[in-house]
Amino acid sequence: MAKVKPSNDDPTRYPALGRSLLFLEKKENVDRVVYGLYILCAGLFVADFIYYKHVYLGIEEFPGFYALYGFVMCAMLVICAKAMRLVLKRPESYYAPDDVESEDYPEEQLERVDNDG
Amino acid sequence: MAEGFPIAFLFFAGAALLFALPKGKARAALLLAVPIIAGLMVWSLPEGNLWSARLIGIELEFMRVDRLSRIFALIFTLAAFLGNLYAWHVKDTVQQVAALVYAGSAIGAVFAGDLITLFLYWEGTAIASVFLIWARRTEGAYHTGMRYLIVQIGSGVLLLAGAALYHRETGSLEFQAMTLGSLGTWLIFIAFGIKCAFPLLHNWLQDAYPAATVTGTVILSAFTTKLAVYSLARGFPGTEILVYIGAIMTLFPIFYAVIENDLRRVLAYSLNNQLGFMVVGVGIGTELSLNGTASHAFAHILYKALLFMSVGAVLFRTGTAKGSELGGLYKTMPLTMIFCVVGAASISAFPLFSGFISKSLILSAATHDGYYVVWAILLFASAGVFHHSGIKIPYFAFFAHDSGLRPKEAPTHMLLAMGITAFLCIAIGAFPAPLYAILPYEVDYVPYTTTHVVTQLQLLFFSALAFTVLMRTGIYPPELKSVNLDADWTYRRFLPDLIGRLSGLIARFWGAKMRFWLRRRDQIVSRLFQEYGPEGRVAQSITTGSMVLWIAVFLGITLIVNFVS
Numbered sequence: 135m136a137k138v139k140p141s142n143d144d145p146t147r148y149p150a151l152g153r154s155l156l157f158l159e160k161k162e163n164v165d166r167v168v169y170g171l172y173i174l175c176a177g178l179f180v181a182d183f184i185y186y187k188h189v190y191l192g193i194e195e196f197p198g199f200y201a202l203y204g205f206v207m208c209a210m211l212v213i214c215a216k217a218m219r220l221v222l223k224r225p226e227s228y229y230a231p232d233d234v235e236s237e238d239y240p241e242e243q244l245e246r247v248d249n250d251g
Numbered sequence: 252m253a254e255g256f257p258i259a260f261l262f263f264a265g266a267a268l269l270f271a272l273p274k275g276k277a278r279a280a281l282l283l284a285v286p287i288i289a290g291l292m293v294w295s296l297p298e299g300n301l302w303s304a305r306l307i308g309i310e311l312e313f314m315r316v317d318r319l320s321r322i323f324a325l326i327f328t329l330a331a332f333l334g335n336l337y338a339w340h341v342k343d344t345v346q347q348v349a350a351l352v353y354a355g356s357a358i359g360a361v362f363a364g365d366l367i368t369l370f371l372y373w374e375g376t377a378i379a380s381v382f383l384i385w386a387r388r389t390e391g392a393y394h395t396g397m398r399y400l401i402v403q404i405g406s407g408v409l410l411l412a413g414a415a416l417y418h419r420e421t422g423s424l425e426f427q428a429m430t431l432g433s434l435g436t437w438l439i440f441i442a443f444g445i446k447c448a449f450p451l452l453h454n455w456l457q458d459a460y461p462a463a464t465v466t467g468t469v470i471l472s473a474f475t476t477k478l479a480v481y482s483l484a485r486g487f488p489g490t491e492i493l494v495y496i497g498a499i500m501t502l503f504p505i506f507y508a509v510i511e512n513d514l515r516r517v518l519a520y521s522l523n524n525q526l527g528f529m530v531v532g533v534g535i536g537t538e539l540s541l542n543g544t545a546s547h548a549f550a551h552i553l554y555k556a557l558l559f560m561s562v563g564a565v566l567f568r569t570g571t572a573k574g575s576e577l578g579g580l581y582k583t584m585p586l587t588m589i590f591c592v593v594g595a596a597s598i599s600a601f602p603l604f605s606g607f608i609s610k611s612l613i614l615s616a617a618t619h620d621g622y623y624v625v626w627a628i629l630l631f632a633s634a635g636v637f638h639h640s641g642i643k644i645p646y647f648a649f650f651a652h653d654s655g656l657r658p659k660e661a662p663t664h665m666l667l668a669m670g671i672t673a674f675l676c677i678a679i680g681a682f683p684a685p686l687y688a689i690l691p692y693e694v695d696y697v698p699y700t701t702t703h704v705v706t707q708l709q710l711l712f713f714s715a716l717a718f719t720v721l722m723r724t725g726i727y728p729p730e731l732k733s734v735n736l737d738a739d740w741t742y743r744r745f746l747p748d749l750i751g752r753l754s755g756l757i758a759r760f761w762g763a764k765m766r767f768w769l770r771r772r773d774q775i776v777s778r779l780f781q782e783y784g785p786e787g788r789v790a791q792s793i794t795t796g797s798m799v800l801w802i803a804v805f806l807g808i809t810l811i812v813n814f815v816s
Contacts, residue, residue, distance in 0.1 A: 148657075151585035152582040152584075156582065158650070171716060175716050178713075187706075188701075191626075201709040203634070204711065205717045206717075208713075211631075211635050212728070215510045216728045218507075222736040225733060229734070230394065
């Protein structure tokens, strides 16, 4: 299937649900989603101080433990994984020439749709 | 139908009946009818040993029904139904027969009351499932299938050897809780461990699942590994080593999942990680933790199938499942995207989704029993699984950069299968009571407490925050066309290389030895030739004529002696 971005793409031909999500095309809307996430995170962090935390372990009582643990460990996970890539990454044909290729898909299954305007 | 009739046979009969039907809708309908009938039968089965047979002097228990086997059989029939609905369009007889025989074998194994019956079905799952990989009919899939088959059959052989030794030690073949110690039990343990994808024995999973057909992977994801989890829960509950094995299993696959490009392989890694949670539950061995294992297996089969279905639908429509090739598909496949997000939320254990009410049982059991480090690892793994399965899969497939692909929405039957599965994921998450009611033990656990909900949301949203920050700062590793070395490197590269080098070395040594002896032979021959050849020293003094003369003289003497005497 063509990998280049269709030049004369007509969004009105997308499914209605897809069209309703097209606001994500605009960068400022993506930024809004991200700011929403920031606010949500801040709110969840603060929430730790305003309810009685019923926990088993001492470490869980630390304010924002779950938030910090989640953030730090995930950042570490990605950075470690990125470092692992330096050692472990190989070309796709490393084991055999057609090792990871999929079969030719029957054209009728792809049911190409023409979104051109 | 007689009560206690082995449900596996129903699937085998269905597979045989398939050939009598014309290709198309009738066959697809049969593929749906068999799991429905089986599911209703499982639901109404009484407990006890319901069906046994004698074979070469061994009593085989085909239908040992109790709460543990029933819940696994139930989810297996449900998974078979959903998988077959997803595969409604498939006309390939090989795949249809394989799907039925595979599901039947897995259900048969779950009901097996003795180790020999277990072995028979154990091998049944191996042999049936490999055809779901070979059905892709590519060279890569053929070789992958071969590797998969060798590993799976190997596991069966170990199980049989273990069963034989166990029988010699105890005089019993009953499949019951065992204690690790003797060679027999260790062999059985390792056989289960291979199928359960223990660390270093795991690579068949990541190798095979992305290599199967679109629908084959959905079916594969449900049975083999969860059968192994069931077997561990039945055979080795409370075996402490499993706690640590499980913890490692939750940990290392998430690193691979972050850098893997093939989204189906990412899911295979996260499947491995989820198995780790279940194995920890078996290892702790309390009623709470075993309930956790059973409920997590139940929830997991559904959301993992849902994720494989959504990525499979993308593969079906675009011809690729590589993160580097995809992106922006939400525009034309919005429903598939939504179902994928439901699966992602379920595996990440968001409140109101199924993972939330099942995984927490295992985490609670870990804290109750004092496994604090293991608990911290499981918590990290929970955050990590959200990171790579919860965010990465939907993000790179449906959002990220626009790949320019504008595929059609998934076919109706696939949407229907995904819709039902997504509904079940949410239903279980929002109303856990019916699931809790069929768990092996009485459940005394309330998942929805303020603390649990808030702490879980904190963990997940801050993981999402980490992803966002790393993505926007460009630190997040991009999806690249590549493969990553894993434990399978040992048998796909290192050992073949080693054997190649050793054989080269042996060949050189042999060649040198041969050359040495050939040279010696040549030397001896030429020396003899020098001595006795026509030009040789011996030939110079004694001529042929004198030899003939002497022969004549000796002949004459012999005649005279003969004549005189």
